[in-house]
Amino acid sequence: MDLEDYRRRARVWLEANAPQARVEGTPDAGGVAAAKAFMAELYDAGYSGITWPAEWGGQGLTQAEERAFAAEAARFTLPTYVFSIGLGMCGPTLVDLGTDEQRRRYVRPLLRGEEIWCQLFSEPGAGSDVAALQTRAVPTDGGWVVDGQKVWTSVAQNADWGLLLTRTDVDVPKHKGLTMFIVDMHAPGVTVRPLRDMTGRAHFNEIFFDGVHIPAENLVGQVGGGWSCAVTTLLHERLSIAGGVGMSGQKDNPVAFEALRESADTGDPLVRDQLVELYVRSRALALFNQRLSQETKAGIFPGARGSAAKLLLAELTLFQADLASSLAGPEAVAHSGAEGDGGARLAHSLALAPAMALGGGTNEIMRNIVGERVLNLPPEPRTDKNVPFKDLKTSGGPAS
Numbered sequence: 063m064d065l066e067d068y069r070r071r072a073r074v075w076l077e078a079n080a081p082q083a084r085v086e087g088t089p090d091a092g093g094v095a096a097a098k099a100f101m102a103e104l105y106d107a108g109y110s111g112i113t114w115p116a117e118w119g120g121q122g123l124t125q126a127e128e129r130a131f132a133a134e135a136a137r138f139t140l141p142t143y144v145f146s147i148g149l150g151m152c153g154p155t156l157v158d159l160g161t162d163e164q165r166r167r168y169v170r171p172l173l174r175g176e177e178i179w180c181q182l183f184s185e186p187g188a189g190s191d192v193a194a195l196q197t198r199a200v201p202t203d204g205g206w207v208v209d210g211q212k213v214w215t216s217v218a219q220n221a222d223w224g225l226l227l228t229r230t231d232v233d234v235p236k237h238k239g240l241t242m243f244i245v246d247m248h249a250p251g252v253t254v255r256p257l258r259d260m261t262g263r264a265h266f267n268e269i270f271f272d273g274v275h276i277p278a279e280n281l282v283g284q285v286g287g288g289w290s291c292a293v294t295t296l297l298h299e300r301l302s303i304a305g306g307v308g309m310s311g312q313k314d315n316p317v318a319f320e321a322l323r324e325s326a327d328t329g330d331p332l333v334r335d336q337l338v339e340l341y342v343r344s345r346a347l348a349l350f351n352q353r354l355s356q357e358t359k360a361g362i363f364p365g366a367r368g369s370a371a372k373l374l375l376a377e378l379t380l381f382q383a384d385l386a387s388s389l390a391g392p393e394a395v396a397h398s399g400a401e402g403d404g405g406a407r408l409a410h411s412l413a414l415a416p417a418m419a420l421g422g423g424t425n426e427i428m429r430n431i432v433g434e435r436v437l438n439l440p441p442e443p444r445t446d447k448n449v450p451f452k453d454l455k456t457s458g459g460p461a462s
Contacts, residue, residue: 069130075107080138094178094220097141101175104140111153111173118157119170125356144217148172148179150302152225155295159283164244168223180221181295182212182245182269189214190427192227192296193236193289194454197271199228199243205277206230206243211270214421218254218267221247226276227292230285232452239451240288242295244280251275261413297364299422300372336385343378347371366435373428376419383415 081100104110112128114120121127142149153172156164171177188194197210208228218224224245231239247254251274256264283291351371354364386408387394394408419425433439446454 065126065130068127069134072109072131072134075109076134076138079103079107080135081141093141094144097144098175100141101145101173105174110175111169114153114169114173115157118165119173129352144178144220145172145175146302147181147217147221148177151181151295151299152179152223154298155225155282155291158294159291161279163279164282168244177222178217178220180215180218180224180247181299182215182218182224182226183292183295184214185211186213190424192292193240195227195229195240197226197228199230199241199276201230202275205275205280208243208245208271208274208276211268213257213266213268215267215269216265216421218247218269219256219264221254223247225282225295227288229451230288233450234286235448236446236451236454237289238286240292241285242282242288242291243276244282245271245274245276249274249276259413259417261410265414265417296423297368300368300428333389340378340382340385343374343381347374347378350374366431369423369428369431370436372422373425373432376425376428379415379418383412387412 079100101110108121109131111120112123112131113125114122116122149172153169156168160168168177172179183192183195185195185197187196195210197208197212199206199208206228208226210228212226215224224247226243226245228241228243229239230241233239245252251272253270253272255268255270257266257268258264259266354367354371357364390408394412423431430442434441
């Protein structure tokens, strides 16, 4: 099919099927049902998993078609938030590392919106230092038994499955004793508790695992190879966040652009300079993301440059939030709160903006990664690199 014809067909389909109302925040149960119905229609129309391998349920097309659809979809706010973790992180990890049986079982239902996924890495005592996690998986007949806690997990309250990173060996250094599993979020012993943040909404969750059984066939990669699997997932996470499809599920920036347009005094040369700076940063990041995406599809591993893209987005988001608040003035905090109130939307966006510098790795961690792995600067001293995990001192005392 001619690319222009493909884009025209996508435009017609979106105009007929995409919701016109803006969808914000974490959807309720009714919103999840509507989102699942929309994803099924999106998949059946050929617009979900556009570049994913056809043998595992994707469309098997090229980046040209993906970019064409994204350009048309940018005019809409699609209700895909609850699928963002699966589409941006879990699904790509399974395509890269899963067994053929796992790909056949999970990828197509994920792309069609039949099942929702979450990522279970961070813990109360292991946030940015993921390798310090303590959730234990112990072998048993036919699989593994898991006990522990995860936190800051997006969409877990709606998830059917999760990628779970656990510790399976405490007698080796922390990076070598990890193993990844697919976990059923509805299994006995799994408890999900939403956490309300300063936006007033429950974007994140804490999860408790109490004697949860995981079948042997749910192992991802190799026993003890969890850190390598996690690096793959984190790469996809940072690329998806930086590309605008990770945390928000949208192609636009987290802070409302309309507030900038409505509030900006374009007769002020200083304001014009700031708006130009915003455009330049946004355009540069978009082009950088496009290059990384093209390289990834061509089999060129972006490596730590994905962290650079994520850092650039976090800095852009904070810059945009600061600019929006200075232009909006009191309206950024004093508003009616009524539905459709631009001030309320802006206030929500401003409260959410700092999360971009935390989720998916803090800005400080991203700078370390870029410095050490892209610029080849000397690494920070690491006293725990070759120490068995059981001998480390953690926030909760000796690990065991």
